[in-house]
Amino acid sequence: MLDVRQLRTLRALADHGTVSAAAEALYLTPSAVSQQLAVLSKSTGCELLERRGRNVVLTEAARVLVTHADVVFAQLERAQSELRAISPVPMTVRIAGFPTAIMAVVAPAMRVLRDAHPEWGFEVADTESEDSVAHLIDGSVDVAVVMAAPNRPLLGDPRIKILPLLEEIYHAALPAGHRLAGAEHVSLTDLVQEPFVLAAEGLSCHDQVTAICADAGFQPRGRYRATDFGAVLALIANGFGVTLLPTLGVPLQVPEGVVLLPLKEDWPRRVSLIAVRSGAEYPEVIAALTAAAAKLVP
Amino acid sequence: MLDVRQLRTLRALADHGTVSAAAEALYLTPSAVSQQLAVLSKSTGCELLERRGRNVVLTEAARVLVTHADVVFAQLERAQSELRAISPVPMTVRIAGFPTAIMAVVAPAMRVLRDAHPEWGFEVADTESEDSVAHLIDGSVDVAVVMAAPNRPLLGDPRIKILPLLEEIYHAALPAGHRLAGAEHVSLTDLVQEPFVLAAEGLSCHDQVTAICADAGFQPRGRYRATDFGAVLALIANGFGVTLLPTLGVPLQVPEGVVLLPLKEDWPRRVSLIAVRSGAEYPEVIAALTAAAAKLVP
DNA sequence: TCAGATCATTCAGTTCAGCTTAACGGTTTC
DNA sequence: GAAACCGTTAAGCTGAACTGAATGATCTGA
Numbered sequence: 001m002l003d004v005r006q007l008r009t010l011r012a013l014a015d016h017g018t019v020s021a022a023a024e025a026l027y028l029t030p031s032a033v034s035q036q037l038a039v040l041s042k043s044t045g046c047e048l049l050e051r052r053g054r055n056v057v058l059t060e061a062a063r064v065l066v067t068h069a070d071v072v073f074a075q076l077e078r079a080q081s082e083l084r085a086i087s088p089v090p091m092t093v094r095i096a097g098f099p100t101a102i103m104a105v106v107a108p109a110m111r112v113l114r115d116a117h118p119e120w121g122f123e124v125a126d127t128e129s130e131d132s133v134a135h136l137i138d139g140s141v142d143v144a145v146v147m148a149a150p151n152r153p154l155l156g157d158p159r160i161k162i163l164p165l166l167e168e169i170y171h172a173a174l175p176a177g178h179r180l181a182g183a184e185h186v187s188l189t190d191l192v193q194e195p196f197v198l199a200a201e202g203l204s205c206h207d208q209v210t211a212i213c214a215d216a217g218f219q220p221r222g223r224y225r226a227t228d229f230g231a232v233l234a235l236i237a238n239g240f241g242v243t244l245l246p247t248l249g250v251p252l253q254v255p256e257g258v259v260l261l262p263l264k265e266d267w268p269r270r271v272s273l274i275a276v277r278s279g280a281e282y283p284e285v286i287a288a289l290t291a292a293a294a295k296l297v298p
Numbered sequence: 299m300l301d302v303r304q305l306r307t308l309r310a311l312a313d314h315g316t317v318s319a320a321a322e323a324l325y326l327t328p329s330a331v332s333q334q335l336a337v338l339s340k341s342t343g344c345e346l347l348e349r350r351g352r353n354v355v356l357t358e359a360a361r362v363l364v365t366h367a368d369v370v371f372a373q374l375e376r377a378q379s380e381l382r383a384i385s386p387v388p389m390t391v392r393i394a395g396f397p398t399a400i401m402a403v404v405a406p407a408m409r410v411l412r413d414a415h416p417e418w419g420f421e422v423a424d425t426e427s428e429d430s431v432a433h434l435i436d437g438s439v440d441v442a443v444v445m446a447a448p449n450r451p452l453l454g455d456p457r458i459k460i461l462p463l464l465e466e467i468y469h470a471a472l473p474a475g476h477r478l479a480g481a482e483h484v485s486l487t488d489l490v491q492e493p494f495v496l497a498a499e500g501l502s503c504h505d506q507v508t509a510i511c512a513d514a515g516f517q518p519r520g521r522y523r524a525t526d527f528g529a530v531l532a533l534i535a536n537g538f539g540v541t542l543l544p545t546l547g548v549p550l551q552v553p554e555g556v557v558l559l560p561l562k563e564d565w566p567r568r569v570s571l572i573a574v575r576s577g578a579e580y581p582e583v584i585a586a587l588t589a590a591a592a593k594l595v596p
Numbered sequence: 597t598c599a600g601a602t603c604a605t606t607c608a609g610t611t612c613a614g615c616t617t618a619a620c621g622g623t624t625t626c
Numbered sequence: 627g628a629a630a631c632c633g634t635t636a637a638g639c640t641g642a643a644c645t646g647a648a649t650g651a652t653c654t655g656a
Contacts, residue, residue: 001302001378002374002377002378003302004302018602020603020604028644029645030604031604031605031644031645031646031647032645033604034604034605034606035605035606035643036643038605044378045381045382046385051604051651053603053652053653054602054603054651055602055604055652061381061385064377064381064384065377065381068374068377068380069377071373072373072374075370076299076302076366076370078366079367079370080300082362082366083342083343084343086358087344088343088344089343139299316633317632317634318631318632318633326616328633328634329615329618329633330616331633332634333634333635349622349633351623351632352623352632353632353633354632354633
């Protein structure tokens with residue numbers, strides 16, 4: 001019978017592309033990965049790897065096997081998930097999310113869950129969405145709140161189940177005395193010449209704002225950088241520029257000297273998703289997150 | 299993550315009822331089984347066994363786990379089955395069947411398969427249906443041709459997939475000079491006083507005939523026993539009694555001195571089934587068996 | 597064009613998970 | 627009440643699976 005450990009190794013190879021990378025992900029040496037796959041190949045009677053230069057690629061047989069393996073993994077998750085619900089050992093939920101989601105959605109949801117299940121343990125990780133999904137797959141996190149993005153291939157992975165969470169619109173944050181501050185709403189085209197206060201490069205908030213501006217046909221000028229929204233707003237309050245804030249980024253108390261106006265356009269939207277491992281779907285956690293999101297964006 | 303080997307052990311315990319019996323089935327010591335299940339219990343956080351006197355019984359959690367495990371096993375079978383089809387290593391099909399089925403159905407079907415796939419290997423086991431199913435489950439056989447019977451619980455096992463094969467009627471075999479030998483057909487009630495030539499006790503043919511007679515309200519009298527149909531018919535030809543033969547038991551050449559007459563009643567029927575492991579369904583083999591059966595009983 | 601870097605595999609040596617053996621306590625049976 | 631049986635535990639051992647070093651093949655950049 002097929003060995004699930006070997007299937008897991010094959011899966012890691014499919015994920016990471018090279019034996020070395022798979023080995024690293026599994027905390028093994030390349031040697032061990034190579035040996036495991038050799039045994040698997042022998043036990044199935046199929047060639048699974050094909051050398052392509054100094055690398056290897058999966059054969060058709062290996063791809064078929066990976067597809068089946070994913071179903072097995074999901075079923076094992078499902079079993080474990082159901083047992084966790086039966087088990088007297090208190091459950092520990094490990095949640096990953098991007099910073100604003102944790103503030104606005106995860107934390108309130110966890111409060112509800114803690115009140116309902118005081119014995120549960122909670123772990124929260126503040127990670128960018130790519131990392132969240134990777135942690136989901138390697139099992140170090142159970143539920144992830146991630147942002148939808150076109151270039152996020154892992155969200156199509158069969159091992160991951162995706163559920164919609166919320167959709168945010170953006171607001172423009174302006175200094176109180178700004179020429180546009182009196183309007184009902186602001187158009188992106190109004191902001192072409194404005195100096196922007198942006199998040200640090202590499203953070204998703206930075207990428208999002210620049211992407212939105214790029215879609216609108218300009219590149220945001222901005223000499224000021226700050227890592228969190230509080231700092232960004234403080235800079236804006238003092239007249240250093242403007243920025244775009246997604247709904248979750250709007251703090252409960254808008255600081256003095258900052259005006260938030262909805263965008264005239266309705267297309268720059270930020271879609272957040274819940275991601276869980278297929279089979280291990282934590283229905284209560286999902287329900288709590290969804291409820292918390294519904295309170296913010298009904 | 300759950301260990302499939304441990305799940306298999308739990309399954310064996312569920313099958314065999316006791317740790318000792320499960321151990322024997324797995325070619326392990328009871329100690330090993332106990333230890334595996336202890337580890338599984340710890341890793342799930344659930345009690346899986348409950349002592350009941352000097353035995354153990356599965357808890358609810360364990361039963362849930364077994365249900366999930368069966369799905370995993372089937373999926374692993376499915377993967378292996380698909381790879382076998384891709385593999386360049388020639389397939390070996392291991393078929394078990396009861397004696398008459400092998401003669402009448404399995405052998406002709408295998409001939410067709412061998413002509414289509416000269417490189418395939420074949421192994422045939424002549425076993426009673428209970429054993430066939432057991433071998434199917436323990437993996438030592440791939441396809442089994444078995445008889446349906448009310449007291450055959452394993453046919454409801456989720457690890458086994460059942461397909462209809464054929465339905466036989468019975469014939470009465472009489473000596474040529476017998477008082478009933480001239481009739482169109484014979485009723486069971488005509489045979490109440492007749493001496494029967496039966497198969498050896500313990501063989502399914504014996505049980506079937508006595509069961510049919512019991513249903514008709516009498517116990518077959520019979521001092522003569524023989525293990526195979528040829529011998530039975532030879533005894534009948536020499537006037538030692540009568541018997542009931544299912545269609546597959548009717549040899550191509552009815553020996554001189556024996557008359558076969560259809561039964562007037564249509565209810566003593568023998569239903570044969572194909573059994574395969576869920577997931578490993580050998581479609582070509584099934585097709586060949588079904589085709590061979592259709593030739594016999596259109 | 598060649599040296600150095602990278603990658604997968606092989607082989608020998610080692611380690612530890614998981615087995616067996618042996619001993620024990622509880623339960624049933626005669 | 628002794629003997630048989632069953633499951634669990636403890637101790638020790640074995641082999642499957644890992645590591646590490648060596649090899650060959652390939653790619654890259656100077």
